[in-house]
Amino acid sequence: MATPIGQGAGDARRAVSSPRPKGRENAKNTQCRNVSIYGYCRYENEGCSYNHDRPSIPQLQPPPGQRFNVDSPSFTPLQTAPNGFSSSSRGSTISPKAANAAVFTPKTNKAPTLAPPIQVKDTSSQWATHDFPEFIPQGYDQSHVVDQNMGVNPYDPFTIPAAVSSLSVQNQSSQVNPYAQDTSSMGSAAFYQNNENYAQPLQYHLYNPLGPHRENLLAYQRTAHDFFLADDLREDLTRKAAASRQTLPNSSLPPQVDYFHSLVPLDTNPNKNATLFGYPSWVYKAVSSKDGFTYTLRRLEGYRLTDEKAIREVQPWKRIRNAGVVTVHDAFTTRAFGDSSLIFVLDYHPLSKTLAEQHFQYAGNPVGNPRFAANARPAHVPEQVIWGYIVQLASALKAIHAQNIAARLIHSSKVIITSKSRIRLNACAILDVVQHDTPRTMTDLQQDDLIQLGKLILCLASNSASAVATLQKSVDNITRLYTQRLKDCVIWLLSPPPAPSTPQSPTGSSMQIPTKDIDTFLTAIAPQLVSSLDSALHAEDALLSSLSRELENSRLFRLSAKLQTILERDSYEHNAQWSETGERYILKLFRDYVFHQVDAQGKPVAELGHVVGALNKLDTGTEEKICLVSRDEQSVFVVSYREVRRAIEGAWADLMKGAGSIGGAQGRR
Numbered sequence: 001m002a003t004p005i006g007q008g009a010g011d012a013r014r015a016v017s018s019p020r021p022k023g024r025e026n027a028k029n030t031q032c033r034n035v036s037i038y039g040y041c042r043y044e045n046e047g048c049s050y051n052h053d054r055p056s057i058p059q060l061q062p063p064p065g066q067r068f069n070v071d072s073p074s075f076t077p078l079q080t081a082p083n084g085f086s087s088s089s090r091g092s093t094i095s096p097k098a099a100n101a102a103v104f105t106p107k108t109n110k111a112p113t114l115a116p117p118i119q120v121k122d123t124s125s126q127w128a129t130h131d132f133p134e135f136i137p138q139g140y141d142q143s144h145v146v147d148q149n150m151g152v153n154p155y156d157p158f159t160i161p162a163a164v165s166s167l168s169v170q171n172q173s174s175q176v177n178p179y180a181q182d183t184s185s186m187g188s189a190a191f192y193q194n195n196e197n198y199a200q201p202l203q204y205h206l207y208n209p210l211g212p213h214r215e216n217l218l219a220y221q222r223t224a225h226d227f228f229l230a231d232d233l234r235e236d237l238t239r240k241a242a243a244s245r246q247t248l249p250n251s252s253l254p255p256q257v258d259y260f261h262s263l264v265p266l267d268t269n270p271n272k273n274a275t276l277f278g279y280p281s282w283v284y285k286a287v288s289s290k291d292g293f294t295y296t297l298r299r300l301e302g303y304r305l306t307d308e309k310a311i312r313e314v315q316p317w318k319r320i321r322n323a324g325v326v327t328v329h330d331a332f333t334t335r336a337f338g339d340s341s342l343i344f345v346l347d348y349h350p351l352s353k354t355l356a357e358q359h360f361q362y363a364g365n366p367v368g369n370p371r372f373a374a375n376a377r378p379a380h381v382p383e384q385v386i387w388g389y390i391v392q393l394a395s396a397l398k399a400i401h402a403q404n405i406a407a408r409l410i411h412s413s414k415v416i417i418t419s420k421s422r423i424r425l426n427a428c429a430i431l432d433v434v435q436h437d438t439p440r441t442m443t444d445l446q447q448d449d450l451i452q453l454g455k456l457i458l459c460l461a462s463n464s465a466s467a468v469a470t471l472q473k474s475v476d477n478i479t480r481l482y483t484q485r486l487k488d489c490v491i492w493l494l495s496p497p498p499a500p501s502t503p504q505s506p507t508g509s510s511m512q513i514p515t516k517d518i519d520t521f522l523t524a525i526a527p528q529l530v531s532s533l534d535s536a537l538h539a540e541d542a543l544l545s546s547l548s549r550e551l552e553n554s555r556l557f558r559l560s561a562k563l564q565t566i567l568e569r570d571s572y573e574h575n576a577q578w579s580e581t582g583e584r585y586i587l588k589l590f591r592d593y594v595f596h597q598v599d600a601q602g603k604p605v606a607e608l609g610h611v612v613g614a615l616n617k618l619d620t621g622t623e624e625k626i627c628l629v630s631r632d633e634q635s636v637f638v639v640s641y642r643e644v645r646r647a648i649e650g651a652w653a654d655l656m657k658g659a660g661s662i663g664g665a666q667g668r669r
């Protein structure tokens with residue numbers, strides 16, 4: 001435990017090598033002030049001249065009138081169950097005498113918190129009637145024997161580690177402990193308690209970042225990036241979160257549209273193009289009062305529903321769950337906008353852009369889209385990106401055609417980019433409702449999907465939304481910047497499907513004409529599928545790695561929260577353990593050590609690396625020692641992280657014993 005090393009101040013960050021206390025002539029008559037709570041003076045072997053009286057350690061003796069002999073029951077440790085408790089079943093090798101002997105009951109100063117009830121035969125056994133000396137295991141480091149006068153907990157081999165006892169408190173009160181560490185391996189932890197060779201369970205060593213290591217960098221050379229989520233990813237997620245929370249007070253939009261409220265327009269283009277749907281369309285973000293989630297509402301202005309069956313066309317779309325399709329949730333008509341409008345409820349993907357906004361100059365906007373500079377030229381789309389789009393759209397079409405429906409609208413303004421190179425079809429189900437009475441067959445519509453896909457790829461490869469107007473020329477131009485394979489792919493998609501009848505070859509045998517459908521297309525682009533899958537797996541690895549950094553943050557946050565929950569509580573102000581000589585005083589000093597560092601001139605030091613490093617070492621419970629200095633610089637303690645950790649766990653367990661509920665009144669104070 002904490003070893004006070006006397007008066008004097010020092011740099012709290014200084015490596016610990018404190019001078020030996022000076023002796024005095026009559027020091028032997030004076031009780032050493034450097035004795036730790038375990039009765040151990042670290043300078044004793046180096047000639048400390050103070051008095052180190054300790055209580056004598058009783059040795060294992062037979063009770064009076066008895067001698068140990070071969071028939072004496074030998075001490076056999078109870079078989080330890082995986083949970084660390086002694087098993088009640090005894091081995092068959094115990095002699096009958098041993099079986100009749102009283103159960104060995106360790107004498108401790110404090111009842112163990114979690115020990116299972118031990119049955120003591122109190123009448124028949126002489127062992128129970130005599131004052132049996134305390135059992136000291138061989139090889140036990142006696143420096144841990146406690147000086148009773150120090151008033152702290154003695155060493156007790158049966159004491160459950162604080163972490164376990166806090167667990168027990170948690171279990172007893174059936175509360176969820178939000179600060180609890182993973183206790184899945186506590187069974188083995190209990191088994192190895194106080195063992196010299198005890199290795200910390202693996203979960204305490206999770207913070208083991210692989211290189212490059214930044215420890216040797218100076219504070220100003222480090223960035224928060226070293227410890228937390230990458231800046232670009234964090235900013236992206238934060239901006240998306242902010243966008244999805246955005247509201248528009250005082251807007252002229254209706255406050256309520258069916259079960260949606262808080263409408264915010266996503267459409268910044270006031271010039272509506274009615275050619276795609278046959279109606280001008282508007283897009284809003286809105287919050288559902290059914291589930292509180294944010295959705296996208298696409299409104300077709302001026303639509304009048306004449307046939308109830310039309311709106312039921314949305315049903316099969318609700319079943320489509322594909323990463324390349326914006327999920328359709330519902331459709332309804334409303335008069336909330338002062339007209340008769342048709343509303344489609346879709347998933348909301350914050351800050352998404354359409355392919356047209358991303359890759360083309362906004363052709364339909366004479367004023368110029370504010371997101372693009374007036375003279376901005378669209379950048380050339382790399383072939384790898386185009387293949388990525390093809391694979392995603394092909395996968396979406398596969399899922400759609402498998403449900404015996406068709407996308408019907410694959411257009412650069414109706415495909416959105418939701419994150420880097422991630423696209424989704426965004427106008428599904430709309431034409432199914434609006435053109436409900438179309439005479440076209442499903443096969444025809446599905447064939448048209450492939451042609452529309454070919455046109456979209458052609459536009460992307462030509463960097464122009466109007467490339468389809470000069471189809472042949474645009475196709476010929478593809479090979480200037482892209483491979484022949486991409487050109488072949490576009491030509492195949494644009495070409496009409498083969499005739500349904502199987503023609504006869506000149507020799508009279510039937511010829512196999514390849515069908516034109518999404519399955520054939522997927523087979524043809526198999527190499528691109530593989531490379532796309534590889535890219536997706538790499539992206540997943542990168543995200544998982546980022547996620548693991550956040551995992552550490554949550555662990556450290558919980559540890560820090562635990563520390564702050566324990567410290568500075570009114571109810572503990574007059575508690576001896578928290579006094580300046582008490583066992584838990586070091587927790588206050590440790591808090592100062594971690595968060596209130598000052599330099600030699602007394603100026604605040606705010607070094608994130610130090611905070612993260614110290615909390616990690618605390619969580620791990622390393623044996624590394626640190627020097628804690630009181631604010632008045634009159635007391636200096638040398639403690640290991642392990643000791644601080646134990647003190648925290650003990651204090652936390654005490655706190656939880658008195659807590660009504662962990663998140664309750666006491667917890668919130």
Ligand SMILES: Nc1ncnc2c1ncn2[C@@H]1O[C@H](COP(=O)(O)OP(=O)(O)OP(=O)(O)O)[C@@H](O)[C@H]1O
Pocket residue numbers: 266267268269271272273276281282283296326346347348349350351352353354356357364413414416426
């Ligand atoms: N599901 C969605 N989630 C988030 N944003 C969306 C969603 N659907 C569309 N948006 C955004 O709304 C804006 C308008 O979309 P819209 O489909 O109306 O495109 P547009 O270019 O305005 O086409 P049109 O000229 O046909 O109106 C775009 O910036 C788009 O990114």
